[in-house]
Amino acid sequence: MSKPIRLLHTADWHLGRTLCGRRRYAEFESFLDWLAETIESEEVDGLLVAGDVFDTVAPSPRAQSLYYRFLSRVAAAPGCGQVVIIAGNHDSPALLNAPREILQALNIQVAGQVNPGAAGEVLTLRDPGGRPQLIVAAVPYPRDRDLREALAGESLEDKERQLVEAISAHYQSAGRQAEEALRRLPEPVPLVVMGHLFAAGGQTVEGDGSRALYVGSLGQVPAEIFPACFDYVALGHLHQPQVVGGRADRRYSGSPLPLTFAEAGRPKSVTLVDLGPGGVQVRLKEVPLFQPLERLAGDWEAIKSGLAALAGQNAPAWLEIDYTGPKVIGDLRERVAGLTAGTGLEVLRIKSGRGLSQALTSLAEGESLAELDEAEVFRRCLAAHQVPVEQQPELRAAYEEILKSLHEGDAGEGAGR
Numbered sequence: 001m002s003k004p005i006r007l008l009h010t011a012d013w014h015l016g017r018t019l020c021g022r023r024r025y026a027e028f029e030s031f032l033d034w035l036a037e038t039i040e041s042e043e044v045d046g047l048l049v050a051g052d053v054f055d056t057v058a059p060s061p062r063a064q065s066l067y068y069r070f071l072s073r074v075a076a077a078p079g080c081g082q083v084v085i086i087a088g089n090h091d092s093p094a095l096l097n098a099p100r101e102i103l104q105a106l107n108i109q110v111a112g113q114v115n116p117g118a119a120g121e122v123l124t125l126r127d128p129g130g131r132p133q134l135i136v137a138a139v140p141y142p143r144d145r146d147l148r149e150a151l152a153g154e155s156l157e158d159k160e161r162q163l164v165e166a167i168s169a170h171y172q173s174a175g176r177q178a179e180e181a182l183r184r185l186p187e188p189v190p191l192v193v194m195g196h197l198f199a200a201g202g203q204t205v206e207g208d209g210s211r212a213l214y215v216g217s218l219g220q221v222p223a224e225i226f227p228a229c230f231d232y233v234a235l236g237h238l239h240q241p242q243v244v245g246g247r248a249d250r251r252y253s254g255s256p257l258p259l260t261f262a263e264a265g266r267p268k269s270v271t272l273v274d275l276g277p278g279g280v281q282v283r284l285k286e287v288p289l290f291q292p293l294e295r296l297a298g299d300w301e302a303i304k305s306g307l308a309a310l311a312g313q314n315a316p317a318w319l320e321i322d323y324t325g326p327k328v329i330g331d332l333r334e335r336v337a338g339l340t341a342g343t344g345l346e347v348l349r350i351k352s353g354r355g356l357s358q359a360l361t362s363l364a365e366g367e368s369l370a371e372l373d374e375a376e377v378f379r380r381c382l383a384a385h386q387v388p389v390e391q392q393p394e395l396r397a398a399y400e401e402i403l404k405s406l407h408e409g410d411a412g413e414g415a416g417r
Contacts, residue, residue, distance in 0.1 A: 003276070004274050004275060004276025004277070004278070005045045005046065005133050005134055005189075005190065005274070005275050005276065006042065006043060006044050006045050006046075006272065006273070006274050006275075007044065007045065007046045007047070007048055007134075007192070007232070007234075007272070007273040007274075007275065008035075008038070008039060008042065008044045008046070008047050008048070008270055008271070008272055008273075009048045009050065009232075009234040009251075009253045009270065009271040009272075009273055010035070010047070010048070010049055010050070010253050010256060010270045010271070011049060011050035011051055011052060011088070011196070011234075011235070011236025011237070011252070011253050011254070011255070012050075012051070012052045012088070012236050012237065012239055012253075012254065012255035012256075012259075013028070013031075013049070013052065013053055013054075013255070013256065013257075014052055014054065014055040014090065014255065014257075014259055015028050015053060015054050015055060015059060015063040015066055015067060016028075016054055016055045016056060016059045016060050016062075016063035017055035017259060019259075019260070019261075019293075019318070019348065020318075020320075020348035020349045021348075022318070022348060024257075024291065025062055025063075025066070026290070026291075027257055027290045027291045028063070028066055028257070029066055030288075030290040031256050031257060031287065031290060032066060032069075032070040034287065034288060035070070035256070035270070036070060036073050036074055036077065038270070038285065039074060039077070039079070039080045040077055040078075040079060040080075042272060042285070043079055044079065044080050044272070045079070045080060045081060045082070045127070045133065045134075046080065046081065046082040046083070046084070046125060046133070046134060047074065047080055047082070047083045047084070048084050048136070048192070048194055048234045049083070049084070049085040049086070049236075050086060050088070050194050050195065050196055050234050050235055050236030050237075050253065051086050051087055051088025051089070051090075051091065051140065051141055051196030051236035051237065052088030052089065052090045052091060052196065052236055052237070053067060053085060053087075053088070053091055053096065054067070054090060054091055054092075054095075055090055056090060057090070057091065057092035057095070058092065058095075059095070071083065071103065071106070071108055072106075074108075075106035075107065075108060081107055081125070081126075081127055081128055081133075082107050082108075082109070082125040082126075082133070082134070083107065083108040083109065084108075084109045084110075084111075084123065084125075084136050084138050084194065085108070085109070085110045085111070085138075086110075086111045086112075086138050086139065086140040086141070086194050086195075086196060086236075087111065087112040087113065087140040087141055087196070088140075088141050088196040088236055088237060089141045089196065089237070091112070091141070092112075093112035093113035093140065094112065095112075096110050096112035097110060097112035097113065100112075109123055109125075109136075109138065111138040111139070111140045112140055113140055113143075113146060114139060114140050114141075114142050114143070114146045114147060114170060117170075117173050118137065118139065118170055118171075118173045118174040118177060121137055121138050121139055121140075121174055121177075122135065122136070122137050122138075122174060122177040122178050122181055123135070123136045123137075123138060124181055124185070132185050132186075132187075132189050133189060134189055134190055134191075134192060134275070135178050135181050135182055135189055135190070135191050135192070136192045136193070136194065137171075137174035137175070137177070137178050137191075137192070137193040137194065137230070138194050139170065139171065139174055139193065139194060139195050139196075140196065141196040141197070141237075142166075142167050142170060142197065144159075144163055147163065147166040147167065147170060148162060148163065148166045164221055164222070167197070167221055167225060168221075168222070168225040171193070171195070171225045171226055171227060172225075172227060174193060174227075175193070175226075175227030175229050175230065176227075178191045178193070178227075178229060178230070179191075179229050190231040190232070190275035190276075191229055191230045191231050192230060192231060192232045192233075192234060192275075193226060193227075193230045193232075193233050193234070194233075194234045194235070194236075195226075195233070195234075195235050195236070196235070196236040196237050197221055197235070197237055198220045198221065198237055198238065199220065199221060199222075199223045199235065199244045199245075199250075200220040200221065200222050200223055201220075201223060201244065201245060202220065202238045202242065202244070202252065203238070203240055203242055204238060204239070204240065205239075205240060205262050205263060205266070206262060223244050223245040223250065224245075226250065231249065231275055231280055232249050232250075232273055232275060232280055233249065233250035233251070234251075234253070234271075234273075235250070235251065235252045235253075236252065236253070237252070238252045238254065239254055239255040239259060239263065240252070240254050240263075240266070241253055241254035241268075241269050241271070241284060242254070248280070248282050249280045249282065251271060251282070253269070253270055253271045254268060254269065255268065256268050256269075256270060256287045257287070257290070257291075258289075258293055261293055261295045261320035261349070262295075263293070264293040264294055264295045264320075265293075265294075265295075267286050268286065268287040268289075269284040269285055269286050269287055270284070270285050270287060271283075271284055271285075272284070272285055291318060292315065292316065292317040292318070293317065293318050293319075293320075294310060294317045294318070294319050294320075294345075295319070295320045295321075295322070296310075296319065296320070296321050296322070297321075297322040297323075297324060298322075298323075298324060298325070299323070299324065299325030299326070299327075300323070300325050300327075300329060300332075300335075303321055303323060303336070304335075304339065307336070307339045307340060307345070308339070310343075310345055311339070311340070311343040311345060314343075314344065315344060316344030316345070316346070317344065317345055317346070318346050318347075318348050319340075319345055319346065319347045319348065319349075320347075320348060320349045320350075320351070321336060321347060321349070321350045321351070322351045322352075323350070323351065323352045326386040326387065326388065327387075327388060327391070328387055328391055328395065329352070332350060332352060333350055336350060374399075374403055375400075378396070378399050382395065382396075
């Protein structure tokens with residue numbers, strides 16, 4: 001191969017996802033427009049989308065429209081001759097596969113479901129002149145039922161071990177087929193493998209939307225499952241851009257948009273990969289921020305000053321506020337509304353306190369939540385949140401009134417049956 005090939009690796013679009021009930025179609029559309037322009041300006045030869053195109057297995061018509069409009073735009077543009085898309089754990093294999101034959105006519109390859117022995121997953125991509133450019137092993141999200149037959153009575157440990165072995169065997173098979181395809185070509189081309197899984201050592205941000213894909217320790221699979229024959233490993237599922245096993249040629253592109261407030265302020269990117277005789281060159285291209293997100297946490301003074309600083313910037317943003325102060329503020333929402341009125345700041349969520357799980361950290365060994373009555377749980381909540389003693393009687397009285405109302409309602413329903 002004389003001329004290097006340039007790939008753009010992206011994943012985890014999650015088209016159709018909402019944030020605190022707010023639809024984000026404008027952001028997704030802006031990203032896809034930017035991506036199409038980037039493919040052109042960077043003279044990209046091939047686009048790799050490593051799973052989770054959609055946020056649900058039943059995406060809305062508008063989400064699907066964004067997807068197909070983008071693909072038609074890329075197919076009609078000069079330069080990018082190939083697109084390869086694999087399904088992630090959020091995607092419906094059937095939905096992605098349904099238009100596969102039509103998309104193939106546009107040089108868009110889709111792999112929605114793993115096949116036994118990786119059959120049909122190894123693709124030879126060619127340039128506009130018909131010369132081989134690249135071999136891609138497009139391995140979709142490996143669902144347990146597609147890889148092996150569950151055995152009656154198998155333990156959780158057996159299930160985990162056998163599934164890891166099945167995933168590893170699948171990638172080894174894909175590697176062997178890729179090498180066989182390479183031997184049939186008149187000249188060498190790069191080998192790339194795509195996947196959607198959680199490789200061991202992968203980093204997440206708490207609440208960023210990434211989650212374990214399997215039960216138990218199978219949230220992670222060993223990074224060594226990828227055969228050494230592949231020049232680049234393009235992964236999806238983890239939303240933070242990162243390398244795998246310390247190797248720059250094995251990486252997650254990350255999600256192009258911040259999908260939760262936990263990702264506020266974190267840069268997002270797509271990955272540009274140059275493959276040629278000189279090896280693999282990787283660089284990240286930052287994605288513009290189409291909808292600013294801000295997260296404020298702390299006591300009232302910290303939140304108040306943070307809101308003042310954001311309002312002074314005179315820039316629109318969606319906010320999450322997490323009040324963690326010791327004093328209970330009954331009119332917290334009203335205070336926040338007063339400080340954000342007339343600004344471009346829009347508060348999507350207000351959280352107060354550190355949650356019930358922290359309230360129960362005083363559980364004694366062997367003690368369970370079921371053993372505590374409502375009054376004791378509330379007492380521990382007050383203690384965990386360090387509510388001032390002078391505020392506690394009024395809060396207890398309100399809580400008891402709520403409990404009384406609930407119990408009276410239950411009794412009335414029971415009498416009517």
